[in-house]
C-alpha cells in the first residue's frame with residue numbers, strides 16, 4: 001500500500017493551499033462517501049486526502065434580505081430536507097432531498113460533495129439547474145461564480161478548476177407566480193441509484209392568461225451529465241400548458257436527452273419514463289403556481 | 298502517514314492509530330474487536346454495517362476513521378444495558394425478525410435511531426426509515442412488525 005498524506009483543513013484557504021501544493025494529486029473529502037466506495041472497489045488509491053469536513057465556513061444555510069438562499073457546500077442532504085429556511089425559500093429542495101437514497105446517506109452526504117461529484121444520477125444537480133442557482137467556487141485566485149446551467153461539463157466533470165473548491169450555492173428568490181416541483185422514477189430509491197430518472201420543474205405562470213412566462217427544467221439519469229433541457233424549456237415558454245403543447249414538449253424532450261441503457265432499463269424506456277415524469281411534475285408545478293403556494297411563503 | 302484518533306465507542310474512549318484511508322468498520326472490527334458490525338457490499342447500499350455516529354446512522358464501511366475522530370459511536374454491542382437486551386432487541390426475537398441474522402445489527406441500529414428521534418413513529422415512517430437496509434431472509438414484514446410493536450403508544 002502506498003503512503004497517503006492527510007490534511008485536516010479548518011479554513012478554506014488552508015484547503016486551497018494544500019490543493020495547490022498537491023498539484024492535482026489530492027482528493028478532497030467532504031462526506032467522504034464517494035471516495036469510500038471508490039477505495040473499497042479498488043478504483044482509487046489516494047496519495048493525499050484533503051479533509052474539508054470540519055471547515056465551519058462551508059456550513060450553514062442563510063436567507064439574505066433580498067431573498068437569496070445560500071447553502072454551504074457541507075450542508076448535508078438531511079439538513080436540506082429539514083431546514084425551514086430552505087422550505088420557505090425553495091420548496092423544491094426538501095422535496096428533492098427526500099428522494100435521495102435513505103437516511104444513512106442523507107445524514108452524511110453533502111450538497112456540495114454531490115454537486116462536485118456531478119454524478120448523472122444525482123438529484124441536487126437537477127434542482128440547481130431548474131432553479132438557476134449560482135455555484136460559488138473558491139480557489140487560489142479568490143472566489144468566482146459559475147451558473148448551474150454551465151457547471152456540469154462531462155461525465156463526473158464540473159467547471160471547477162484544479163485546486164478549486166465549491167464553497168456555496170446561491171438560489172435567487174422565486175418570481176411571483178412561480179411553482180416548483182420535483183419528480184423521480186426509482187424502483188427502490190435506496191438501491192437502484194444507477195437506474196433512476198428525475199425531473200425538476202420551476203414554472204412561472206401569468207395569472208391573467210395562464211401562460212408559462214418562464215420555466216426551468218433540469219433532468220437526471222438521462223445521459224452522461226445532468227441535463228439542462230433548453231429546447232424543452234423553449235417549447236413551453238410563453239405557452240399555456242395545454243395537452244397539445246405538453247405533447248409537443250415531450251417530443252422535444254425525447255430528442256434532447258440521451259439516456260444510457262443499463263442492467264434494468266433500455267434507453268427507450270428511460271426516454272418514455274422521462275416524458276411521464278415531466279408531465280406529472282409540470283402539472284404539479286403549474287398547479288402550485290396557480291394556487292400561489294410558493295409566492296405566499 | 299498514521300494519525301492518532303480518539304473515538305468514544307459505546308461509552309468508552311479509545312485511542313487508535315490509523316492510516317488516512319482506514320475505514321471506521323476496520324477500526325471497530327479489527328482494532329477494537331467489535332465484530333457485531335458486519336460488512337457486505339462496501340458501497341453504502343446494503344446497510345449491514347450501519348452504526349450510529351452522534352446518534353445518527355452512518356455506513357461504517359465507507360466512512361473514514363479520520364472523519365469520525367472525536368465522535369460518539371454506537372455499535373450493536375452498545376445497545377444492551379447491564380446485560381439486558383433493549384425492548385427493540387427483545388421484540389426482534391419475539392417476532393422472528395431474525396433468520397440468518399447477518400443484516401440484523403444494521404436493522405437494529407437503523408430502528409434504534411428512528412425510535413430515539415420519533416418514539417411514536419408510524420408504520421409508513423418505519424418502512425421509510427428501513428428502506429436502505431436489505432434482508433434476504435425475512436421479507437421485511439416481521440422486521441417492520443417488530444419495530445412497530447415497541448413504538449410508544451399515547452397513554
Ligand SMILES: Cc1cc2nc3c(=O)[nH]c(=O)nc-3n(C[C@H](O)[C@H](O)[C@H](O)COP(=O)(O)OP(=O)(O)OC[C@H]3O[C@@H](n4cnc5c(N)ncnc54)[C@H](O)[C@@H]3O)c2cc1C
Nearest residue numbers: 028030031032033034101109110113114116122123166341
Ligand atoms: C447507496 C447510495 C445511494 C445514493 N443515492 C443517491 C440518490 O438517490 N441521489 C443522489 O443525489 N445521490 C445519491 N447518492 C450520493 C450521495 O448522496 C452523496 O452526495 C455522494 O456520495 C457525495 O457526497 P459526499 O459529501 O460524500 O462527497 P465526497 O465523497 O466527499 O466527494 C465527492 C466528490 O466531490 C469532491 N468534493 C466534495 N466536496 C467538494 C467541494 N466542496 N468542492 C470541490 N470538490 C468537492 C470530492 O473530491 C469527490 O471527488 C448515493 C450514494 C450511495 C452510497
